[in-house]
Amino acid sequence: MLGRISMPPEKDWRAPPDEAGNDALAYSDIAIGYLRRNPRYRADYSRALGRVKRGAITADEATAALVRRWGISFHAAPASAFDPRLAVARPDLSPASIVLAPALAGIGAECLDMKALGDVRARIRIGDFLHVILADSDGDEHLCMCGSCQGPMAVMLPIGPDPFARLAAAERLCRRLNGMAAGPPALRPPPFRRRHLLTLLQVLDGHRAGATRRELAAALIDDDVRDYSAAEWADSRERKRINRWIAEAVELRDGGYIRLLRGG
Known part of the structure; x- marks a missing residue:
């Protein structure tokens, strides 16, 4: 078993899992629940925490390595109490993550008003992306921002699988930016x-x-x-x-x- 800082404490398996108490549970929350029960991931995460504690790497660098290897990971920040909401996924694997990038000139894009985003749970640097977790009672939103955020920004919709899930995630962000309730995430299990x-x-x-x-x-x-x-x-x-x-x-x-x- 890992320490209480790195993973939630063990409990009787007959009791409902910790994830059951989250009314805003999304597929990504359940995915990280399975991964945190993987002994190889637990060992890898524990080693990453140890390297951060020794000052060999930063928490963001450790998290980036874990995310690249496993596809999703908790943030490896040993100075903070364990928080299951601080899990980040690779944007190519998670269509619920909204990718933002500097807009091309002449398309009418505007600058992103960071204040309009509301409560920010965390900012985590994952390689070329600044991963921003927006707190929301209906289910947090995850922004993957690349490049400079100072000028006009645009939402990127990669050509590939899951276009409708990505559109639904982008629509949540647009509602938030327009002062409206974001609504529940698209990728929520029935x-x-x-x-x-x-x-x-x-x-x-x-x-x-x-x-x-x-x-x-x-x-x-x-x-x-x-x-x-x-x-x-x-x-x-x-x-x-x-x-x-x-x-x-x-x-x-x-x-x-x-x-x-x-x-x-």
């Missing part, structure tokens, strides 16, 4: 999908804590499996389901979380 993904986080936590498959099934599917005979359990639907859930949860932890960044 209730059934959200419940399933959070249940799989409990599967991972229970599996890591040493719970048997029958214990997992009893806690997360049907308590009656505790009373099954060995033959009944071996042939039960609950056993087959928990086996599928374990396989799905492990795959999401070990790389599948990248799909969640795109709303998959």
